Amino acid sequence: MTVWVIGDQLTREVGPLARADADERVLIIEAREFARKLPYHPHKLVCVFSAMRHFRDDLRESGYEVDYHQVETFGDGLDAHFETHPDDSLVTMEPAGHGAADRLESLVTERGGEIEFARDERFLCSADRFEEWAGDDDQFEHEGFYRMLRRETGYLMDDGEPVGGEWNYDESNRKFPGEEYDPPDPPRFEPDDLTEEVIEWVGEEFAGGYDEPPYGGSWADPGAFVWPVTREEALDALADFVEHRLPEFGPYQDAMLDEEWTLNHALLSVPLNLGLLHPREVVERTLDAHRERDLPLSSVEGFVRQVIGWREFMRHTYRRAMPDLATANGLDADHDLPDFYWTGDTEMACLADVVGSVRERGYSHHIERLMVLSNFALLYGVRPAAINRWFHAAYVDAYHWVTTPNVIGMGVFGSDRLSTKPYAASANYLDDMSDYCGDCAYDPDETTGENACPFNALYWDFLGRNEDRLRKNHRMGLVYSHWDDKDDDERAAIRDRVGEIRDLARTGDL
Ligand SMILES: Cc1cc2nc3c(=O)[nH]c(=O)nc-3n(C[C@H](O)[C@H](O)[C@H](O)COP(=O)(O)OP(=O)(O)OC[C@H]3O[C@@H](n4cnc5c(N)ncnc54)[C@H](O)[C@@H]3O)c2cc1C
Ligand code: SF4
Structure with a gap:
């Protein structure tokens, strides 16, 4: 029997490893294929690969026999494992990603082995x-x-x-x-020698390797790790x-x-x-x-x-709502993600600052994720899968099980499984809760006109566009009463301003 430690299960406190004898065999597969799937922030890759290598070394120091395979795919790692230990049985904690357990089981059984999935003990509440x-x-x-x-x-x-x-x-x-x-x-x-080595290796191995437009592996602007x-x-x-x-x-x-x-x-x-x-x-x-x-x-x-x-x-919620959650698009949002999510190149002070922080370190805090980044995507009407993909690539803490419900459910209301109403806000909220607006090229108090904050016209347009879906929600009653106060001229001016905003976003001039 071998304990297989997957890259986000680096614990000796719970799970099969907590119960294993100190001389038990441990398998860890460092598969690079996953790291090429998206233009990940380099610090995310450093977090995962450096943590795995440190975990390997800690286990070895404690006397475990660790087979650590640095390969392209999990299949390659399992080939190497079963070549040395034919017919071995593996035990691991059930992975959190949807469908991952089935994929791993097929890979193992195709190679003549067996695998047992123990309960995922990394959470307080069991399934x-x-x-x-x-x-x-x-x-x-x-x-x-x-x-x-x-x-x-x-x-x-x-x-x-x-x-x-x-x-x-x-x-x-x-x-x-x-x-x-x-x-x-x-x-x-401070990165130790091992982490420094991983930083250098990630830079060489993955930077620029992802050439899908608009911005490939080099979109990030990593600062100190x-x-x-x-x-x-x-x-x-x-x-x-x-x-x-x-x-x-x-x-x-x-x-x-x-x-x-x-x-x-x-x-x-x-x-x-x-x-x-x-x-x-x-x-x-x-x-x-x-x-x-x-x-x-x-x-x-x-x-x-x-x-x-x-x-x-x-x-x-992710466990229960998948696979539908990943493709949910309850508001039929169909716009592409504006390029400034990758470049930070926008006159909107709030978005420029938050994207800058993400480009630098793969992090921004919860309200910046919810009320700046996903709020803008919600109001603009970005396809939920596109903004989910961006969050997944950009953040150091992103994993499909946690990013997807936060973005598609809570952030852009692609599904109503996570909240009963969309987290939609105009510049009013952002001006109250941040110090961004004072230095911004746009005016948070204006809705139309070339200096008007884009969040405002987009907010009203969002309510107008989605009236059939959202008005019946009793929690939206108050905001729709304000929409009702707007006459036809005001609504037409809002639509015109939204047209300008979309043109500016497309040309990179917003
Ligand atoms: C659009 C969007 C995308 C997000 N993507 C991720 C993601 O990819 N990975 C991720 O771990 N979190 C994600 N979150 C949740 C939350 O923003 C982060 O967990 C948090 O910002 C991490 O920073 P912190 O450790 O300083 O958290 P703090 O704000 O200090 O919170 C403490 C801890 O609570 C947990 N937590 C708080 N809120 C959530 C939540 N909604 N979902 C899950 N855990 C939560 C986290 O483990 C966090 O470390 C996202 C939220 C939104 C709105
Ligand atoms: S005015 Fe609008 S775009 Fe500028 S910082 Fe405030 S909310 Fe953001």
Whole structure:
């Protein structure tokens, strides 16, 4: 029997490896083929390949026999494995990507081997528990799931009731920091020799290798590599967040500042999604700090909600909604993705800044992803699969199971499985929650005219275009009452402005 460790299951804390003897054989296949499928940000590839190689070395130091194959495809790696160990049985955790287990099983059985898929223990909620909770009905919602998990884990619970008396402190969050606010510096994990080697190799092996227009492998503009790639670094990243940024995570989690790429966000999605951290330890460390240092409940609850609520909910909604979710296009959006998502070359200050951060480090925080990048794509009418592909290529923490529900469900409302109404907003919201508009070439208070912020005309046009689908949604009643106030001339001027915006986007002049 051999434990097969897949590249995003780098954990000895749970799963088959946690139960294996120290002299057990371990198989790791570093297949490059996946890295050529999209024009990935180089830092994403460095995260995965460096973390895998460090994990290999750690296991070897602990006495495991690790067969590490650096090959083009999983098939090549399995050929090499079964040549040395004919008829071997493999065990691995069930992969999170849709259809991946079936593909791996075929590859193994075609080579005369066997494979057993153990339960995916990288999440708090098992697939069975989710099925039991959700039943056959697809109307399940995040809030109910989150409360169920709070009750079951006992996290932030007191005698069956939520600590503090409320389930949610969003109202005391959503603040905008004053000008004097100086957030803690985010940590940077200096690349060691092994990571430096991977950075160089990724640059040679994958840069420019993807020549699909408009921008191939060279679209990114990588700055210093900052991400944790070992278990030790991941624990340091967690400790750093809990010590410095957790206390003010809540109030400023929706704010966007030109000069700050992370504010108080945790920067933990990379190690969580690689398996280097488990959500249980992330939450328990947070709760320990809450007890020991009397941290604000609004910050602690706000963070716990992200990790045990949204992350787990996305994982299981994806599992249930695939394969349809990946191609869902409930609003029939049919526009191409504007080139500035790759180049950052736009006069729109918000988009230029957020895309710049993504080009530099493969990251932007949640509200920038939702209310700038996907909000624009939603209003503009970009095909959901096109914007999903962009997110998948561009982010260091992107994996199909987590990117797809966030983008297609939450971001552009291709499916209504993740939210009951689209996250659509005009410049009003962005001006309130960011400092971008002050320095922008466009005016956030104007809807029509050449200096008017493109978000405004696109917003109204979006409501008009999708009236048949969205007006009946009772949560859209208020916004449609404002649309009803617009007369024919105003609506015609909005349509004209949208025509100009689309022309400018096509010529790269927006
Ligand atoms: C359009 C869009 C695309 C996204 N794509 C990804 C993606 O490819 N990979 C990814 O991990 N997350 C994705 N997210 C979710 C979220 O934005 C990131 O998890 C978060 O920004 C990561 O940064 P952080 O660790 O600083 O998170 P924080 O804001 O500090 O949150 C803490 C943790 O909560 C978890 N979390 C919070 N919200 C979500 C969510 N909606 N889905 C899953 N986990 C969540 C993450 O593990 C995160 O590390 C996306 C969100 C949107 C709106
Ligand atoms: S004015 Fe519009 S385009 Fe410019 S930063 Fe504000 S929201 Fe973005």
